[in-house]
Structure formats: C-alpha cells, structure tokens
Amino acid sequence: MNHLISIDDLSRPGIEWILDRAESFAEVAGREIKKVPALRGRTVVNLFYEASTRTSSSFELAAKRLSADVVSIRSVGSSVDKGESLKDTVETLSAYDPAAIVIRSPDVGAAQLVASWTAAAVINAGDGKHEHPTQALLDVFTLRRKLGSLDGARIWIVGDVLHSRVARSNILAFNRMGADVTVCGPPTLLPREIESLGCAATATLERLHEADVVYVLRMQQERMRESFVPSLREYAIRYQIDTARLRAEQILMHPGPVNRGVELSAEAIDSPQALIGEQVKAGVAVRMAVLYELLVGAPALAMAA
C-alpha cells in the first residue's frame, strides 16, 4: 500500500497513526522556521484538473515544509478526452521520477487510474464526487483535538450530500473513528441508499439538537438551475445553519469555501463554536503526515483496513 486513494485504504489504527504524526508536524508549524528535511531531494507533483485554492495550497505548503521539490500543474479545462491526456501527462511526469503525485480531478477513479500508470505514490486530492480522503483526515484531526475522541460523537453532515466527495469520505472516516453519523439534506440531494455507507439519513433539521457536531456542506448555485432545489432562498430557509438553530455546545465545521448566507449564516461562521479556521490549519499538518507516511514511514498505511 503506497497510495492514499480512499478512506477505505485506512484502518482506525492507521488513521490514528497518521494523526499522531500530524500532531508532531503541527508543532513544526509553530516554529519560526517551519521546515524539516524529511523529503529533501525528492519531488512531489501536484496535478490539479479542477480549480482549488485550499487543497492545492495546502498540499504545496505541506510538501515544501518537508523540503521536497514541488511541481504544481494546473490544467483546468473541459477537454473531452481528458482520460487520454491524463495518461499521457502522467507518463510524461513519471519521467521526472517523482516520489509522489497529488491529483485532483473532476473524474471519479482518476487517482486510482494514475496509481496504475506510475511508480510514484499517489494521493487523491479529490476525484469527482467520489472521495477526498485528506479532507476527512484533517476533519478527524480537528475534531480529535477538540473532543479528545470521536467515539460516540453524534455528527450531522448537512447539505448537498449527492454531489459531495467530502461527505462520502467523511461518513467513512467518522464511522471508522467510532462516531455516529447522520446525513441531512433535501431528498433530491441525498443519494438513494446512502444509508448503506453506515449513516442515518433525514430530510429535516428537526432533531439537529441531538448532534454534537454539525458539519455543513457547500451548496452550489448550479443545483438550483438543475432543479435539485427550487431556490436558494427556500434552501436557506429549510437548511441554513444559523445561531438560532445551533446550540451553544455544538461544534460547527465546513470544508470551505463557504457561501455566506446560503448554507451558513454570517453569525454562525464567525461564532466561537465554528472550527473552520482550525480545519484549514490542520490541513497542512495532516498532508505533511500523509506525504511522510507514504514516502518515509509506511507503517500506518500498511495497517490497511
């Protein structure tokens, strides 16, 4: 196992091992010189076929803080034969003998395909609506810091579950860490049989008060045009998380970027119970840990599920 494609690649001890490693890298972030020599002389390629600010900058910084040489390639287009050119691109990049390829793609399974074409370790930075495993790891990291343990935590994931790779990876990761997951959203945006991933599903916020953690997903404008919801106004009335709906003890999370006034109210975003900034910070440490374990360590990923 030398790739991170899916949360299914990781057992609970594997996740904990990575997060423990991330704790030590988080400590590096507090130093004046935020750099360790772990990957000196090795090359990390960031291959982003989708617009991304957070994930790409976070991976780039993570690799640089490990002293790797970093090549970042952005190819955001809509060419229909991306599958073909993806293979060509990967073969070209493999000639540089990279230690790792980080890939973000609009296509489900892209990271897995890349892994079959290269000797480098492949990290899935988001493949279509499938998975975003490092986001899930950084969310678990953030929650673990806050709660100590996710065991028995009741986590609600609210919003557009149908189109969300974050939702899928997080349901799996939260479950694996012992949490009790409920997804909530308009019935048009909940995949049929989503319960088979090991979560409850509901279309109303009625029992939101039962949650310890409220994890809100991004609601995209185009869902309205596609008639998944009649209007963002009605969506906001039914599903927006605001300070009136949140209990003071509840933790609020969001993978970003936030649509203010749609899925979250401005007050909720800025409230002390929101961990959104912590999540971003955790991203660098967790991605350092993933790169480190894949390229230097490996015991964590050997503990595959």
Add this chain to the structure above:
Amino acid sequence: MLPRLYHHPAAPAELLITGAHVVDPRAQLDEVHDILVRDGHIAELGSPGSLPAPAGAGVLDATGKHAFPGFVDPHVHLRTPGQEYKEDLETGTAAAAAGGFCAVIAMPNTSPVVDDAAILGSLVQHAGRAARVPVGFLASITRGLRGEELTEMAELRDAGALGFTDDGKPVVSAGMLRKALQYQRLAGGVIALHEEDPALSGDGVMHEGAVSARLGLAGIPTLSESTMVARDAALARYEDARVHFLHLSCSESVQALAQAKQAGARVSAEACPHHLTLTDDAVRGLDSRFKMNPPLRTDGDRRALVEALRSGVIDCVATDHAPHARHEKEAPFERAPMGTTGLETAFAALFTELVLAGELTLPTLIERMTAGAAVYELAPPRIAPGDPANLCIVDLREQFEVGADGYASRSQNCCFHGRALRGPVMLTLAAGQVAFRARMLTEAGTGAVAL
C-alpha cells in the same frame, strides 16, 4: 441457407464427429452420437462407432465433449461501417465463431447509421465477402437514430433488413414509436427496442443503488427501463405489433414483460450474459469493463432475469457484444464508453455461473442460446439429419482463463476478462462451413482432421 442472413461462402464441411454428447432440446437429443456432415449438411446421426468416415472427410474424435446446435446471437455491434478500429465484419464474426455462434444479428448504430437501403445494400455485399458466420442486419427505426422521422422501412426490408431498432437509444416519443408500429403492418420485420427514459437515466453511468451512492457516480434507476417497457408493451398491444425488448436488466422490467405476455401482447425479450451473472458490486473497483448500458444491477435483479430466462418469460440470450478500443476504455469510469464484448465468452460464462451453480439446466441454456433466431422469424438451428450443419463442439470439462490467449475480436473490453470459465468452444460449423476450430485442434496433429 436462411433468408436475410449473409456470409462469405466457402467449401462445405465434410466431417465425421465421433463420440460427441449431443444436447439439442429442439431435436430432443441428449445422448452420445456420431455426427456425419456431408456437403455442409448433417447427413446422419449414429450410435458411437456406427458411422464409417467417408473418403476425403475429416474425422474429429469428440469423445468426452459436447455437441450443441450453433448459437444465435440476436444482438451484436460489429461497428461496420465507420468504426472498424473497434471491430469489423471479419473480426466480429470470427469472435462469434470462436464463441460457438452460427449466426449473429448486427445493430444499425454505426457511422453512418444503417437508415437507408443503399447503406444496407453495401453491408450485405460486404458480409458476402467478409463474414465467417451468417449475419443478419437490423436497420434503424428513425433516420440517424434521431427519433424524429421514420426510415423507409419497406424498402429497407426489400434490401434485406431483418427488422428495425434504434438500439443504443430509446425511441423517446411514444407517438413516433406508434407510427413505426403501425407501419410495421406494411413493412414487416420485428421492431426491437432499447428501453430507457433519458429523463430518468440522465447522465447516469451505473445502476442507481448502494454502490453508486458509495462511489459518487450518477445512477440509472431501474424504472428508467421498466416504465418504458410497460409503455411500449401497451403500444404493441394496442397496435397488435410485434416488438422485441433488448437487453432487459431488472426485475421490474421482467414483471412488465410477463404482464404484457399474459395479456397477449406479441412481445419477446432477451437478456445478456453479463446481466445474468454479474451485479453492480463489480463496479466498485471502477474498472470500465463493467460499464455498460443498461448497467449491471443488483443480485435481486440478476436472479429475476435468470428465473425469467428459465421460465421462458425472457425468450433468449443476447450478448450485446459492444467492442471498444483500448484507449477509449482506458479512461476514468464516467468518460469511458458503455459496453462489453461478449461473443467469445457467452456460453462459458453462462455455463460456469448458471449451469454449474445449479441455476439453469444445460438443455435450457442451449435452447435459450439458439432461440434468438425465432425472434427474427428464422428457424433455430438443430442437429437433425437433412439440416445445414450449424453446430459447435464444446469441452465442458476444460477450464480456461478469459483473454489469456487474446481475443478473436479486435477489442479486448470483455467484462469476464481474467476469469476462469469452464466450457471452451473447440469447433464451430456455421451454414455448413467450418467457421472456427480451437488452436489445440489445429495443433494436436489433427492432420487426420482435414477440416
């Protein structure tokens, strides 16, 4: 031999097959026989050792092997004209022969679409030069498969069309289909339907269910198919038209079909080896070989299809052989084209997964693999004296790995690739000619067998 089937004529077979266990439910045969083929016809069946080899005839010792009537595949994509890089008439019919098929029926969704008599005429001529087994052609129902205007169905029938289909696409408009069904009274020919409501299937790439929820792939719900089966069965009944449902994939469609048959509608249906043996669980690995339309469904659907095939509610097996080039399939799942090849593995897959598993008997499987002929008003092949030699010799004891020795098809996108299956085809006679013989037959010093 049969009307509206076209192939390259070659020397008729002269062959004595000895000791084969003949299973032909239509001829009520299930016993060991010698089969004498003379001048491309089955001359005589005799008890083992009773028939002497005539001078000049080859002899094949088939002791321990089975002889079946040649299979008929009512649904293949031979990609000619226009996409010969995927398959052509020669490679496609070579794949058919390698799978024990003695006749196949080709779909018209080529480039250009087979929607006028000139295109069909050139295909018929081409088949006369290139087809190793007889090929029948369907023409499209609507011009360019656009669902807007009828083709010249009567002229297409005169040019050799066995029937009509827009396969690959549904006829979305009920009004359009109704006109085609009415016009069938003039033109004749079965109308075969790919049932899918695009408003429900949307941009789906696999079955909608637990696996699509897990993978984040857009799903195709079963009712995208079953509601159209129900709609078109009602149209067929109203117009007393003859309709065939292509590649049914789910339990709800089977129910709609059974109800239509019970009500007296003149409808028939086929099911594919992949839908009869695999489920959407196979898609979890995101291997695009498992991407086809209709998609692999649940085990409940699979079992409903097997039961319908067993009971005869579904009339026949069809492969929906859909070759695609390697570079096309080697793409992320959502971008890869739909379809799997199937001609070379159909019998072995169904024998291994259904007969050996006790879900279907061997005679029933043989009946259903030949019944595709009747759908298109052709006489199903029989192993009977006087009939043209359409048969295959299969070794049911032998196991082989799919694809290990390559494929006769130009394409490799077989959903059974790498599987161990029982029952390789050793020899195929189609329209009285040797269409295929396994490499081991040619190698094993069958110099005695001047096939």
